[in-house]
Amino acid sequence: MNATMLLHRLKLLLHRLKSVLRHLEEHPRLRRVILASVLLSLPVVLGAAGEEQAAGRAQAAANRVAERAAGSAQDPTLRELVGQRFVVAMQGTSPSPALLARIQRGEVGGIILFGGNIESRAQLARSVAAMQQAARTSGRPPLLIATDQEGGKIRRVPWAGPALATSDLGRLSPAHIQREARAAGLRLRSAGINVDLAPVADVPAAGSFMALERRTFASDARRVAAAATAFARGLESARVAPALKHFPGIGRATRNTDRTAVVLPATLAELTRTDLLPVRKAIAAGAPIVMISNATYPALDAKPAPWSPRIQALLRSTLGFEGVTITDSLDGAAASRGRTIESVSSLAAQAGIDLLLLTGTEASSGGAYESVVRAAERGKIPVAGLQRSYARITALKEAVG
Numbered sequence: 585m586n587a588t589m590l591l592h593r594l595k596l597l598l599h600r601l602k603s604v605l606r607h608l609e610e611h612p613r614l615r616r617v618i619l620a621s622v623l624l625s626l627p628v629v630l631g632a633a634g635e636e637q638a639a640g641r642a643q644a645a646a647n648r649v650a651e652r653a654a655g656s657a658q659d660p661t662l663r664e665l666v667g668q669r670f671v672v673a674m675q676g677t678s679p680s681p682a683l684l685a686r687i688q689r690g691e692v693g694g695i696i697l698f699g700g701n702i703e704s705r706a707q708l709a710r711s712v713a714a715m716q717q718a719a720r721t722s723g724r725p726p727l728l729i730a731t732d733q734e735g736g737k738i739r740r741v742p743w744a745g746p747a748l749a750t751s752d753l754g755r756l757s758p759a760h761i762q763r764e765a766r767a768a769g770l771r772l773r774s775a776g777i778n779v780d781l782a783p784v785a786d787v788p789a790a791g792s793f794m795a796l797e798r799r800t801f802a803s804d805a806r807r808v809a810a811a812a813t814a815f816a817r818g819l820e821s822a823r824v825a826p827a828l829k830h831f832p833g834i835g836r837a838t839r840n841t842d843r844t845a846v847v848l849p850a851t852l853a854e855l856t857r858t859d860l861l862p863v864r865k866a867i868a869a870g871a872p873i874v875m876i877s878n879a880t881y882p883a884l885d886a887k888p889a890p891w892s893p894r895i896q897a898l899l900r901s902t903l904g905f906e907g908v909t910i911t912d913s914l915d916g917a918a919a920s921r922g923r924t925i926e927s928v929s930s931l932a933a934q935a936g937i938d939l940l941l942l943t944g945t946e947a948s949s950g951g952a953y954e955s956v957v958r959a960a961e962r963g964k965i966p967v968a969g970l971q972r973s974y975a976r977i978t979a980l981k982e983a984v985g
Contacts, residue, residue, distance in 0.1 A: 660690075664724075665970040666957050668693035668977045669933060671730060671910065672942045672949040674701050678711050679718075683946055687718040687727065691953050693977060694728030696943060697777070699740050705775065708741075712776030725981050728939075730779035730827075733768055736798060738782075744771030750784055754801030758814035765818025765826075773822050778984040781875060781910075783815035785828045785862035786835035793840055800835060805858045809865035816871055825984050828866050830877035830912055831899060832884065833859030841878040842916030845888075852883045864903055872907045872980055874899060876937055878917045890917050891931030908976050910939035915948070926955035933965050938973040 660668075671694035674683060686692050695715060702708050712729055719727050731740040736749025745768040746753060753761050765783075772780060787805045788795035795803070801811035816826035830841070832855055837846045850859065863874065876899075877889050885894040890911050899905045911917070911932050918928045929940050929952040940956070942949035959965050 660974060662960055662967070662970070663957055664690040665967075665974050666933075666953065666960055666965075667691040668725065668974050669938060669940050669956070669970075670694070670942065670949065670953055671696050671728060671939050672946065673698065673944065674711070674715075675946055677701055677703050677707055679715050680946060682950075684714065684718045686946075686950065686953075687715055687724065688722040690722070690724050691950075692727070693725070694730055694779070694939065696781075696941060697729065697731040697740055698943075699742075702741060705743065708775050716776070725978055728779050728825075728977075728981065728984075729777045730781055731772070731777055732781045733772060733777075734782040734784055734799060735764075735768075738797075738799060741772060741775060741777070744768050744775070749798040750801055751795070751798040753815070754807065754811050758810045761811050761814040762818040762821075765815040766821050767818075769819040769822025769824040772824050777824065779825045779827060779873070780819050781827045781829065782819075783812045783826060783828060784830075785809075785812040785866060786830060786833050787858050787862065788835040791838040792835050793838055794835060805861040809862040812862050813866050813869045813871075816866055817869065820870075820872075823984055825872045825980060827873035827875050827910060828863055828871050829875035830879075831863055831874050832877065832881060832889070832895060833863075834877045834879055835859060837879060841920075842913050843920060845920045846879040848879050848881055850881070850883060855881070855883065860903070863899075867903055867905050867907075871905075872983065873910055874905060874907065875910050875912055878912045878920070888917065888921065890914065890928065890937065891935045893935045896936045906976075908938045908980050909936075911937050911941045913941055913943040914952075915942060915944040925949075925952045929953075930956050930959040930964070933959065936969055936973075938976055 667690045670692050672692055673696050683692070701711070715727055715729075719725065733739050733741060733744060734750050735746035735753055738750075739745075746764045748764070753764060756764070769780065784794065784799050784801070785808060786794050786800055787808050788800045788803055792800065794800050801808045812828060816828065819826040834841050834846070834848070836848050836850055836859070839846055876895065880886070880888045881895065884898060885892040889895050896909070899909065914928050914932060915925055918925045925942065925944060925948050929942070932940055933956050940952070942952055956965070960967070960970060
């Protein structure tokens with residue numbers, strides 16, 4: 585298919601979208617979700633390997649949007665708005681009946697998978713299919729299925745790459761890094777995983793625990809920016825959403841931020857010159873997800889990053905990020921600061937982070953969900969903020985198909 589024909593197909597897609605939107609005048613929130621999903625999908629469509637394949641994906645996306653619009657009679661409830669923000673851990677190698685029930689009720693928006701959840705290709709496929717079916721048959725948006733697949737030892741899916749550690753990948757050309765990430769993304773996608781909590785965009789300083797664990801690309805900010813952007817592009821070409829981490833940077837941390845209440849006293853000028861450069865470049869390239877670190881940055885806010893509105897403002901207002909934000913493990917943030925998971929989940933939601941990552945037990949994440957619902961009911965979390973997050977999250981789900 586030539587470029588003229590592809591453009592014609594895209595015009596037909598947009599015409600169909602306009603037709604759908606005309607039937608949704610009574611549901612403005614759903615209109616925003618659909619429009620955002622199409623806008624986020626366009627870079628993927630236009631950047632696909634083949635024009636015929638691109639047009640086919642565009643038409644399939646249009647069909648999904650139309651079907652969802654036709655079947656949506658009501659706006660989401662407050663409990664459903666809150667539920668889409670929760671990415672929770674699964675216990676064992678198959679989803680429990682309780683977890684499936686939560687998915688069916690719309691109390692879960694995504695699942696985080698760890699090594700203990702994965703024992704074989706067939707088992708993983710069954711588990712993911714069962715959870716997605718629970719969402720689909722109950723009329724919920726599809727789930728985000730996430731894992732940490734950075735490279736080297738930080739790989740939850742053992743048969744997927746990159747086999748090289750991030751520090752070794754950083755010695756390769758951006759084109760080579762992109763190929764490695766695409767190959768990894770294709771394996772993840774075939775297993776039903778649509779979000780990779782990678783690449784690491786941190787710039788290490790002396791004594792960096794991330795560098796000691798070989799999880800950083802390089803010590804030069806520009807090289808990190810080029811490598812992280814290439815890794816992200818490779819994943820996106822496999823229809824896996826990358827999540828850049830850990831904003832605004834933990835390369836200066838000498839201790840693990842999931843286990844220690846780390847305070848990073850860098851000045852705003854230092855952060856801007858070094859730490860923020862890779863994320864700024866990746867945002868310009870269209871990064872869909874940014875993970876917020878668990879550290880505290882006194883130059884930005886006295887509050888820890890997961891519940892700092894100022895750090896959210898830096899990312900969105902100053903750097904212009906319009907995609908989805910996700911916390912690092914809130915269980916780690918709670919434990920290192922002597923807080924409950926319920927309190928930190930509510931604080932992060934109030935700060936405006938879209939996705940709350942809960943890595944503890946299913947019971948603890950269920951309790952955190954109810955806590956955030958109560959905070960929303962009391963007006964501590966504005967409904968408008970819940971709606972904005974819901975729109976961004978649902979658009980991301982459309983983009984990854």
